[in-house]
Amino acid sequence: MDEDNQKTNEKVDRKVIETEISMGPVHPAALEPYRVRLFVEDEIIKDAEITVGVNHRGVERIMEGLPVEKANSLTEKICGICSNSHIWNSCMVAEKALNIEVPERAQYIRIIMEELERMHSHMLYLAHGCEVLGHETLSMRMFYIRETVMELLRMIGGNRVQYGAPIIGGVRPRCELDEMRIQKLKEGMDTVEEKMTEFADRFVSDPMIMSRITGIGTLSQKDAIKLGTSGPTLRATGVEKDLRRDMTVYDPFEFDVITQDDGDVKSNLLVRVFEILESVKIIRQAVAGLPEGKITNRSWEMQDAPITKSYIEVPRGTLYHSYALQDGRVRHSVIRTPSITNIGAMQYACIGQHVTDAQLSIVQCDPCFTCTDRAVKIIRLDK
Amino acid sequence: MSLKSYSRARAVHVMLVYTGGCNGCDIEIVNCILSPKYDAEQYKVFLTWNPREADVLVVTGPVTRRNEEPLRKMYEAIPEPKVVVAAGACALMGGVYKNIHGDIPSEEIMGPVENIIPVDAKVPGCAVRPEDILSGVVAALPKLLNAK
Numbered sequence: 001m002d003e004d005n006q007k008t009n010e011k012v013d014r015k016v017i018e019t020e021i022s023m024g025p026v027h028p029a030a031l032e033p034y035r036v037r038l039f040v041e042d043e044i045i046k047d048a049e050i051t052v053g054v055n056h057r058g059v060e061r062i063m064e065g066l067p068v069e070k071a072n073s074l075t076e077k078i079c080g081i082c083s084n085s086h087i088w089n090s091c092m093v094a095e096k097a098l099n100i101e102v103p104e105r106a107q108y109i110r111i112i113m114e115e116l117e118r119m120h121s122h123m124l125y126l127a128h129g130c131e132v133l134g135h136e137t138l139s140m141r142m143f144y145i146r147e148t149v150m151e152l153l154r155m156i157g158g159n160r161v162q163y164g165a166p167i168i169g170g171v172r173p174r175c176e177l178d179e180m181r182i183q184k185l186k187e188g189m190d191t192v193e194e195k196m197t198e199f200a201d202r203f204v205s206d207p208m209i210m211s212r213i214t215g216i217g218t219l220s221q222k223d224a225i226k227l228g229t230s231g232p233t234l235r236a237t238g239v240e241k242d243l244r245r246d247m248t249v250y251d252p253f254e255f256d257v258i259t260q261d262d263g264d265v266k267s268n269l270l271v272r273v274f275e276i277l278e279s280v281k282i283i284r285q286a287v288a289g290l291p292e293g294k295i296t297n298r299s300w301e302m303q304d305a306p307i308t309k310s311y312i313e314v315p316r317g318t319l320y321h322s323y324a325l326q327d328g329r330v331r332h333s334v335i336r337t338p339s340i341t342n343i344g345a346m347q348y349a350c351i352g353q354h355v356t357d358a359q360l361s362i363v364q365c366d367p368c369f370t371c372t373d374r375a376v377k378i379i380r381l382d383k
Numbered sequence: 384m385s386l387k388s389y390s391r392a393r394a395v396h397v398m399l400v401y402t403g404g405c406n407g408c409d410i411e412i413v414n415c416i417l418s419p420k421y422d423a424e425q426y427k428v429f430l431t432w433n434p435r436e437a438d439v440l441v442v443t444g445p446v447t448r449r450n451e452e453p454l455r456k457m458y459e460a461i462p463e464p465k466v467v468v469a470a471g472a473c474a475l476m477g478g479v480y481k482n483i484h485g486d487i488p489s490e491e492i493m494g495p496v497e498n499i500i501p502v503d504a505k506v507p508g509c510a511v512r513p514e515d516i517l518s519g520v521v522a523a524l525p526k527l528l529n530a531k
């Protein structure tokens with residue numbers, strides 16, 4: 001048997017691996033609760049294992065049997081970083097199942113919200129990454145730039161985190177864009193673009209930072225594809241795959257799919273920096289070409305529907321939602337978040353690194369363990 | 384004023400513990416302390432991840448089944464005097480996760496935080512706003528500073 005394919009426990013038994021460093025579920029070095037086991041030999045990581053499951057709340061189980069509108073707003077509480085993506089995708093499932101036409105103005109507003117969310121999620125990633133690097137000044141700078149986006153989200157949605165813009169058939173009337181808001185959006189985009197460019201210049205011209213992040217936590221393209229990684233983590237290894245290219249709602253917009261070649265921390269950080277600038281581009285186009293008309297289509301009827309699936313591109317990768325409808329209630333809900341495959345990428349990125357680089361290698365894949373805890377254990381009562 | 388309470392008043396360390404909420408509250412708290420816009424550090428409030436250094440424990444999330452034990456241990460690891468701030472709808476009453484079925488609360492959720500450790504200040508909101516967190520921590524401070 002190939003040594004690589006053996007289970008880690010067996011390797012420990014056979015003394016292939018000398019020492020185990022185990023952290024978690026709650027540890028000062030980790031922001032969210034998860035468990036990491038590092039198997040080291042001479043301070044070099046030979047194998048890594050990440051276990052989640054501490055945050056399991058059983059959202060799908062709670063969704064089961066709820067009216068579909070209520071279930072949609074519950075999906076928003078799965079993740080506080082990409083809340084809009086969840087509620088958008090969940091509404092899209094219902095729209096697909098019931099053949100509801102969404103007005104074009106509503107689609108544009110949804111895309112504006114989604115891109116704002118992508119920006120603030122990537123900025124959070126950069127801020128967190130800089131903090132793990134030990135560069136608090138850049139991290140604070142990033143939090144400062146992020147505040148511009150948060151203010152825009154608060155202005156449109158009324159809340160800083162869960163803005164809940166999409167509803168079935170359109171967007172909430174609260175999120176209508178009037179002249180004042182459009183003006184503020186335009187100004188915000190100018191600020192973000194200017195400050196992000198400055199930040200990127202400062203970042204790549206710093207030899208200390210660049211030497212710290214180049215060649216650390218490398219994930220090869222082959223491994224990334226094998227593990228089924230998605231999103232910026234995959235694009236940082238050179239694969240040109242962005243689900244936004246396949247989504248019809250993104251057809252009117254022009255944007256580039258950002259790729260980098262190396263798959264290390266540097267590539268991951270740079271992919272996110274450039275994606276923020278791409279998002280600025282999309283929002284500018286959406287604001288300039290915002291169609292007139294209604295923002296909600298309320299003329300639809302509830303019917304029973306079989307299981308319907310929907311995939312979208314969210315800040316961390318590909319998000320999947322599916323459920324069936326019965327008497328206006330949700331049945332057989334399944335949610336799959338991008339981080340579940342990116343956990344594999346984190347484990348692979350750790351291998352071969354020094355122990356001190358382990359945290360950086362994990363953080364570079366943009367972990368979000370809150371939304372990853374999906375597993376449900378089914379206990380058979382008849383046994 | 385003794386030397387101990389003098390120094391305590393000049394460096395309040397806040398520890399954030401995360402018990403299974405949606406991340407929204409946590410990021411707002413980190414944001415509130417680190418971001419230059421709110422900048423709690425100018426009021427001598429610092430963020431730490433080590434329970435033995437902490438004075439204030441900020442708890443977010445509805446406390447899932449597997450988080451109950453670590454939360455208790457963490458509370459015990461903090462030296463006296465200590466205050467606990469529960470932040471967010473989840474920490475206060477279990478949030479959507481516990482109450483969505485009305486009379487039949489979810490079995491996965493052991494919260495609210497009050498059931499597990501004593502809470503001194505409560506900050507409402509889903510997600511909490513940074514301004515509210517600051518006022519929540521400030522409301523809890525007298526207990527910490529007046530301790531002998």
Ligand code: SF4
Pocket residue numbers: 077080161404405406407408409443444470471472473474478479508509510511
């Ligand atoms: S109170 Fe709301 S924002 Fe905070 S953790 Fe709970 S669901 Fe998330």
